[in-house]
């Protein structure tokens with residue numbers, strides 16, 4: 001597996017938690033993937049931003065991945081979250097990564113979102129988007145399993 005996961009920003013402990021959580025999600029959600037390039041950015045979100053995490057396809061070098069679904073992603077997460085929320089939001093964003101990899105979710109040329117075969121406009125309420133419903137439905141189970149199986153310890157030592 002050619003897995004690259006860069007984590008920028010945040011504290012040493014947050015970086016450790018991010019690497020551990022991402023590793024868990026990759027093994028759980030797409031264990032057979034051969035190539036993946038993730039940029040995780042732990043940052044301060046603007047006060048007027050309701051979101052606490054983002055996931056987007058990072059297409060700066062799409063020629064790396066000709067004729068495959070996206071393999072390069074940028075995930076942004078708020079550095080102000082408590083530990084459980086931090087892991088939960090990372091799990092949520094990794095469900096979106098899974099959706100892009102499996103091409104359940106795609107961006108259309110006009111910048112809208114397509115879920116399976118149906119196009120959703122920008123005006124679709126957030127919680128009516130099927131990709132959000134799936135991510136919210138899965139994030140808690142992923143959080144619990146991540147805690148159980150990865151032995152996350154907050155001393156900052158990475159056992160992986």
Ligand SMILES: [Zn+2]
Nearest residue numbers: 092096132135
């Ligand atoms: Zn989401």
